[in-house]
Amino acid sequence: MSTPALVRVVEREARVYARLWRGLAFSTFVQPALYLGAMGIGLGGLVKAHSGSVDGLTYLDFVAPGLLVASAMQLAASESMWPVLGGAKWMRQFHGVVATPIRPGELYGGFVLWTAIHAMLGSAAFVLVAALLGAVPSAWGILAIPAAALCAAAFCGPIAAFSITQESDVSFPMIMRLGVLPLFLFSGTFFPISQLPSGLRPLAVFSPLWHGVELARAATTGHFDVAAVVTHVAVLVACVAAGAFAGVRTFTKRLSS
Amino acid sequence: MTATLRILPFLRWGHRPWRLVERNVLAYRRVWYIFLSGFAEPLFFLLSIGIGVGKLVGDLDVGGHLVPYRTFVAPGLLAIAAMNGSLLDTTFNFFFKMKYTHTYDGVLAAPLTPRDVATGEITWALLRGTIYSAAFLVTMLLFGDLRSWWSVLALPGAVLIGYGFAGVGLAATTYMRSFVDFDYVNMAMIPLFLFSATFFPLARYDAGLQTVIRLTPLYQGVVLERSLVIGDLNWTLLLHAAYLLAMGLIGLRVASRRIGLLLQP
Amino acid sequence: MAGPMIEAHALTKRFGSFVAVDGIDFAIEPGEAFGFLGPNGAGKTSTMRMIGCVSPRSGGELSVLGLDPAHDGPQIRARLGVVPQEDNLDTELTVWDNLMIYGRYFDLPRREIRERAAELLEFVQLSDRRDSRVDPLSGGMKRRLTIARSLINRPEVLLLDEPTTGLDPQARHLLWDRLYQLKRSGVTLVLTTHYMDEAEQLCDRLVIMDNARIVAEGSPRQLIADNVTREVVEVRLGIDADTAAEVAALKQYGDRIEALADRVLVYTDDGDATAGAVTSDGIGAVSVLVRRASLEDVFLILTGRSLED
Numbered sequence A: 001m002s003t004p005a006l007v008r009v010v011e012r013e014a015r016v017y018a019r020l021w022r023g024l025a026f027s028t029f030v031q032p033a034l035y036l037g038a039m040g041i042g043l044g045g046l047v048k049a050h051s052g053s054v055d056g057l058t059y060l061d062f063v064a065p066g067l068l069v070a071s072a073m074q075l076a077a078s079e080s081m082w083p084v085l086g087g088a089k090w091m092r093q094f095h096g097v098v099a100t101p102i103r104p105g106e107l108y109g110g111f112v113l114w115t116a117i118h119a120m121l122g123s124a125a126f127v128l129v130a131a132l133l134g135a136v137p138s139a140w141g142i143l144a145i146p147a148a149a150l151c152a153a154a155f156c157g158p159i160a161a162f163s164i165t166q167e168s169d170v171s172f173p174m175i176m177r178l179g180v181l182p183l184f185l186f187s188g189t190f191f192p193i194s195q196l197p198s199g200l201r202p203l204a205v206f207s208p209l210w211h212g213v214e215l216a217r218a219a220t221t222g223h224f225d226v227a228a229v230v231t232h233v234a235v236l237v238a239c240v241a242a243g244a245f246a247g248v249r250t251f252t253k254r255l256s257s
Numbered sequence B: 001m002t003a004t005l006r007i008l009p010f011l012r013w014g015h016r017p018w019r020l021v022e023r024n025v026l027a028y029r030r031v032w033y034i035f036l037s038g039f040a041e042p043l044f045f046l047l048s049i050g051i052g053v054g055k056l057v058g059d060l061d062v063g064g065h066l067v068p069y070r071t072f073v074a075p076g077l078l079a080i081a082a083m084n085g086s087l088l089d090t091t092f093n094f095f096f097k098m099k100y101t102h103t104y105d106g107v108l109a110a111p112l113t114p115r116d117v118a119t120g121e122i123t124w125a126l127l128r129g130t131i132y133s134a135a136f137l138v139t140m141l142l143f144g145d146l147r148s149w150w151s152v153l154a155l156p157g158a159v160l161i162g163y164g165f166a167g168v169g170l171a172a173t174t175y176m177r178s179f180v181d182f183d184y185v186n187m188a189m190i191p192l193f194l195f196s197a198t199f200f201p202l203a204r205y206d207a208g209l210q211t212v213i214r215l216t217p218l219y220q221g222v223v224l225e226r227s228l229v230i231g232d233l234n235w236t237l238l239l240h241a242a243y244l245l246a247m248g249l250i251g252l253r254v255a256s257r258r259i260g261l262l263l264q265p
Numbered sequence C: 001m002a003g004p005m006i007e008a009h010a011l012t013k014r015f016g017s018f019v020a021v022d023g024i025d026f027a028i029e030p031g032e033a034f035g036f037l038g039p040n041g042a043g044k045t046s047t048m049r050m051i052g053c054v055s056p057r058s059g060g061e062l063s064v065l066g067l068d069p070a071h072d073g074p075q076i077r078a079r080l081g082v083v084p085q086e087d088n089l090d091t092e093l094t095v096w097d098n099l100m101i102y103g104r105y106f107d108l109p110r111r112e113i114r115e116r117a118a119e120l121l122e123f124v125q126l127s128d129r130r131d132s133r134v135d136p137l138s139g140g141m142k143r144r145l146t147i148a149r150s151l152i153n154r155p156e157v158l159l160l161d162e163p164t165t166g167l168d169p170q171a172r173h174l175l176w177d178r179l180y181q182l183k184r185s186g187v188t189l190v191l192t193t194h195y196m197d198e199a200e201q202l203c204d205r206l207v208i209m210d211n212a213r214i215v216a217e218g219s220p221r222q223l224i225a226d227n228v229t230r231e232v233v234e235v236r237l238g239i240d241a242d243t244a245a246e247v248a249a250l251k252q253y254g255d256r257i258e259a260l261a262d263r264v265l266v267y268t269d270d271g272d273a274t275a276g277a278v279t280s281d282g283i284g285a286v287s288v289l290v291r292r293a294s295l296e297d298v299f300l301i302l303t304g305r306s307l308e309d
Helices: A005-051 A059-079 A082-090 A093-098 A104-132 A139-163 A171-186 A201-206 A208-221 A226-255 B002-007 B017-029 B032-057 B069-099 B103-109 B114-143 B149-173 B179-195 B207-215 B217-230 B236-263 C044-051 C069-077 C095-105 C110-123 C139-150 C169-184 C196-202 C220-227 C243-253 C271-280 C295-303
Strands: B059-062 B065-068 C006-015 C018-028 C033-037 C059-064 C080-083 C157-161 C188-193 C205-210 C213-218 C231-237 C256-259 C264-268 C285-292
Touching: A005 A059, A005 A104, A005 B032, A005 B179, A005 C095, A059 A104, A059 A139, A059 A171, A059 A208, A082 A093, A082 A139, A093 A104, A093 A226, A104 A139, A104 A226, A139 A208, A139 A226, A171 A208, A171 B032, A201 A208, A208 A226, B017 B032, B017 B103, B017 B114, B032 B069, B032 B114, B059 B069, B065 B069, B069 B103, B069 B114, B069 B149, B069 B179, B069 B217, B103 B114, B114 B149, B114 B236, B149 B179, B149 B217, B149 B236, B179 B217, B207 B217, B217 B236, C006 C044, C018 C044, C018 C059, C018 C205, C018 C213, C033 C044, C033 C196, C044 C059, C044 C157, C044 C188, C059 C069, C080 C139, C095 C110, C095 C139, C110 C139, C139 C169, C169 C188, C169 C196, C188 C196, C196 C295, C205 C220, C205 C295, C213 C220, C213 C295, C220 C295, C231 C243, C231 C271, C243 C256, C243 C264, C243 C271, C256 C295, C264 C271, C264 C295, C271 C285
Parallel strands: C033 C188, C033 C205, C080 C157, C157 C188
Antiparallel strands: B059 B065, C006 C018, C006 C059, C205 C213, C231 C264, C231 C285, C256 C264
């Protein structure tokens, strides 16, 4: 019985994570509670006083899935930049991996798979905290966890494929500031995209984060439209597939040429 | 005058620490676009939280003035940006240069002292922060969020916030052993970022929490900036300013004592 | 397995228009220690990467363990051990976890890896550092750990790229000793080096590479015998000597001479006699030294350049 190569790559990441998890307790459990408390409850009170509800939801219910998926995206984006370049260039441990029977494409696949699992662990904690704060009205909310993980993979896939082609990290802060941050702020996370200027509104469909947030929001609120859910899943899966198409090639080119 | 210069040594133009500022300017010249992208960050926040969320929140009463949420949150974002920029430079970037790229080993082989290094890095962080803050204030002006002539003091106010956090950040970094310790920086920054009356007024908390928040550092900066741009002046603002100044002074004092041990063990 | 472990014909590697390996032929037999000796940039590392199946060849034939790297990379890599020029240990893991995880990359059962890892740490004398992180280890320890890691899958062939570059003399000798033991246990060693003493110590047979090509092949002793005289007289000239004239004058003493920046090498079969003649004839020599010919001399004679250049 052989273990699939992807799983063997994941084992390495899981072992590093297992050693660090105590240090991650703050970011895993406390951080969601702080964000939900400040945005959902603190700011939410102001929203209630003025607008009553947002798209038929309390602001806490509206913002919780947004924050959930946005934090999965941020984790995926930063984990797919510096650690990937480090593995190829600074610490070079990726070169050690491809000297074994593991192929570069399998290393890539295992890396994306792990990032999704990592995001899933964080999202599970987030959903738990959110549920305790009353921000998950529907039992379907459990499905927000895989939704966030899928969104993480949709970001990790293409970004990791890009990062491995780089010789320095100068482009990474740019991606964070001009890519990840605007997505975080304008993808229906803090306010509905219907409030965007009409010219910009159609652009939201190009944001994988928007699809992820909508998917998670459908789960946590229990209000969903099957066609929309299928579309969101399809878009995110397409991002993962596009990432994989590029990533297998860029990893192979960088690590065995 | 001399006393002031001892307190704010970085103001002495052309003095040794400026060599380090020059070095950083040169290093950044090759990646000018990273410098430029720094302008975008607070602007994105203003558009999203100020305008997007603002539409959901409506108008707020600040010291008797009814203002749009955007006008309420913008000075908070200004204070946050000043804190973030300053802490990033004096904690993460400083540690990285010290431990990994060994930038200072060469600097200290030249006739610069560890204290010059600390002062130079803070000067650089504040210079950069001043440029970003000025740009953000211009944006606020265009949006009509500067309601008072006292706003001209908002820029020095932002520098003061930067100074306060730079001192504390640098002092804290001298106690860090590895990057894992930077989780503590996050642990401190995130609650400050979220709960310093930045996104919603202090009145939203119960009385006990209000007292706690009143004692936290970023709150001082947020109140200072908000009062200045809205024109809600009173003498207690001097207390907030004094708090930030003290943070910077004590932080720098601790930092320069320890930084010698660290860089020239 | 009948025939060579590794065999190459007209093996070529190009990066764009740059030719890193230019049609080389070699065959490495089971159990032998085979070396690629040459200066930096000669094409040794590119050759090793092709053998290690992490770099596809641009032309020619290559067979490793009877398989073709172009198609059977993972199967071949499963039976190789690789010690790269730059350490690529996993700095986020401990010494022990480096071995465990690496073993898992080969899909070995955990119990087997644990037993093997304990043996290997013993073998490379790192048992007391098993729970240490990788960063604080010295260069020699890291290299020994990399060797232990490369042996986790009981490889039939061990590829070592510049195994002792950057190590101090004590660490080098410890490493050579371990490699010698491995060779005795039947592992085929393939190594690159630009140190002639390393090549002489470790290699049964070697090829000398220069400018992407193989310029000579044989055992260290045979290469010296075929290309150089038995002994070399090193004549160091004074700073104000008329070098051109002195070099011309030295020509009569040896079979051939090589003029270097700071000294002249006179190749001869009787060193002492030649040294005596040089001294008594009043050539303006500051010092005269007799030594045995080495691979360094072979390289110098074949390429006109020194290895360390």
